[in-house]
Amino acid sequence: MPRISKVELFAAIRRDSRAGMSGRAIATKYRVSRHTVSDALTSAWPRERKPLPPRPSVLDPFKDLIDDILRADLDAPRKQRHTAKRIFDRLIDEHGMQAVSYQVVRGYVAERKPKIRAEAGRGPVNVFLPQTHRPGEEAEVDFGEVVINLRGEPVTCMLFSLRLSFSGKAVHRIFASGGTEAFLEGHVHAFTTLGGVPTGKIRYDNLKAAVAQVLGFSRQRVETARWTAFRSHYGIEAFYCQPGIQGAHEKGGVEGQIGWFRRNHLVPVPQVASLEQLNALVDKWDAADDSRRIGTRPHTIGEHFAVEQPQLAPLPDEAFETGTWLTPRVDRFSQVTVRTNRYSVPVRLVGRQVRVQLHASDLVVYDGRNPVARHERLMAKSRSRLDLDHYLEALLRKPGALPGATALEQARAAGKFTPVHDAWWEAVRRVHGDAAGTRALIEVLLLHRHMPHDHVVAGLATAVRAGALTADAVALEARKFAETDDHRAPDGPTMRHPAGNVVSLTERRLAQLPPDRRPLPTVTAYDQLLRHRRTIEGTGS
Structure with a gap:
């Protein structure tokens, strides 16, 4: 059966x-x-079985002692309460406990401690209460660490997230750091993407970008001046969570959102060439997530956001400047120091004071009102980022400093100084010498200031093939590639000569001349002079 x-x-x-x-x-x-x-x-229903009596345990004689210790700890200083290991040691030393493992004692302590707190009226340790959020009122903000592969090197970045509490719509942005600039730029990007600002509270950790001082155990905070101005500009009402792990539960929505985003979009580790490229992908991922359902909700995030978006407060008419202005002085290495890192500027500014506008992922150097340098912000400390173009005028006077220049090594690593540059430089030095050859290379590098990089490289490749070892020849070939691009089809692809199909300069010039139909030169008419010379030699005259 x-x-x-x-x-x-x-x-x-x-x-x-x-x-x-x-x-x-x-x-x-x-x-x-x-x-x-x-x-x-x-009865149609079987009777429930009687529960079996609890099995005796070797810890039974000591359970009352453990309970007394845990009750005494309720009034003890927080940092001088018993751990499970300390209880285990006391039971052995003071009460002669034997044949009881530490794991048994630890398990009983973990089970009884919250119950004893509840029996004493101290309440349970963790209680989570369901919350209801109105459309357009509340949001949560936080940062989370992420690792990316930037140009072949693993680096740690900060993921900014602003999440609306009603719809669950979240906007993300990845920055080089989690400083004030990233904090403010993340808000601006989020508000612009959402098309408005929450009308109620936005929950925050006690981030240094926003909070200068936490006043005791209250909710009162001393805010930074820039954050106060930013809040006033956008009409933000900030709610600061409790410090430590307890505060994380007060904004659990964005905490969980960062983890979900990291697991679903940043695994495996993305490989990108720049943060701009990565953030373009992040924007696409955020848009695609609108079709996702959170938990057992009957509607998608996008459907909830369609209800919430009209309830947001409108954006202010004027933009808020999120960058930080600094005024460093250019040192003798033609560099400025910004937040422990050094960045190059043109050599003509050595000894002068310049203005630097620092953003979350880049910085711009100004000489008066004119921008003179732009750099990607360094992520580590005590590093340098040098642009070879800033040192070319000085290298014309000191060509011997180029082979070992740090700026040259960084240009090679960034792909700006290509193997084609090296091949032409080596050829021109063999013909004209080190000093003259290096000066010729510097003149070629100056072409990059007013010609596209691809055109100059193509001109160098042509010059190497043809043996044209002057900067003027390289400029001529680069302009021919530029003219080819200018005369491409209106909607067609760019027609560029591949570097592998170059011809010599002589062939290029002859190809542009009209055909020569004259007969080839001959020396037949001069053969009679040879016969006349033999006749004279034969007569002995």
Whole structure:
């Protein structure tokens, strides 16, 4: 007979009994006792089994002692309360406990400690209460660490997230750091993407970008001046969570959102060439997430956001400047120091004071009102980022400093100084010498200031093939590639000569001349002079 549940067994017994079968026959048919048949005829539901008495434990003689210690800890200083290891040691030293493992004591302490707190009226340790959020009112903000592969090197960046509490719509941005500039730029990007500002509270950690000082155990904070101005500009009402792990539960929505985003979009580790490229992907991921449902919600994030978006407060008419202005002085290495890192500027500014506008991922150097340098912000400390173009005027006077220049090594690593540059430089030095050849290379590098990088590289490749070892020849070939691009089809692809199909300068010039139909020169007419010379030699005259 196939195995059936006890409810089904009781139903079968009751059915056979109503059909007139005796109790003995039913017990024989189903191979059960007469007591089971009696129970089935009494109730259609089987009676619950009586719980087994608890098994004795070797810890039973010491449980009351452990409870007394835990009750005494309720009034002890927070940093001088018993750990499970300390209780275990005391039971052995003071009460002669034997044959009880530490794991048994630790398990009992973990089970009894919250119960004793509740019995004493101290309340449970963790209580989570469901919350209801109105459309357009509340949001949460936080940063989370992420690792990316930037130009082949793993680096740690900061993921900014602003999440609307009603719809769950979240906007993300990845920055080189989590400083003030990233904090403000993340808000501007989020508000612009959402098309408005929450009208109620936005929950925050006690970030240094916003909070200068936490006043005791209250909710009062001393805010930074820039954050106060930013809040006033956008009309933000900030709510600061409790410090430590307890505060994380007060904005659990954005905490969980960062983890979800990291697991679903940044695994495996993305490989990108720049943060701009990565953030373009982040924007696409945010848009795609609108079709996702959170938990058991009947509608998607996008559908909830369509209801919430009209309830947001409008954006202010004027933009808020999120960058930080600094005024460093250019040192003798033609560099400025910004937040422990050094960045190059043109050599003509050595000794002068310049203005630097620092953003989350880049910085711009100004000489008066004119921008003179732009750099990607360094992520580590005590590093340098040098642009070879800033040193070209000085290298014209000191060409011997170029081979070992740090700026040259960084240009090679960034792909700006290509193997084609090296090949032309080596060829020109063999012909004209080190100093003159290096000066010729610097003149070629100056072409990058007013010609596209690809055109100059293509001109160098042509010059190397043709043996043209002057900067003027490289400029001529680069302009020809530029003219080819200018005369491409209106909607067609760019027609560029590949570097592998170059021809010599002479062939290029001859190809542009009209065909020469004159006969080839010959020396046949001069053969008579050879015969005349033999005749004279034969006569002895």
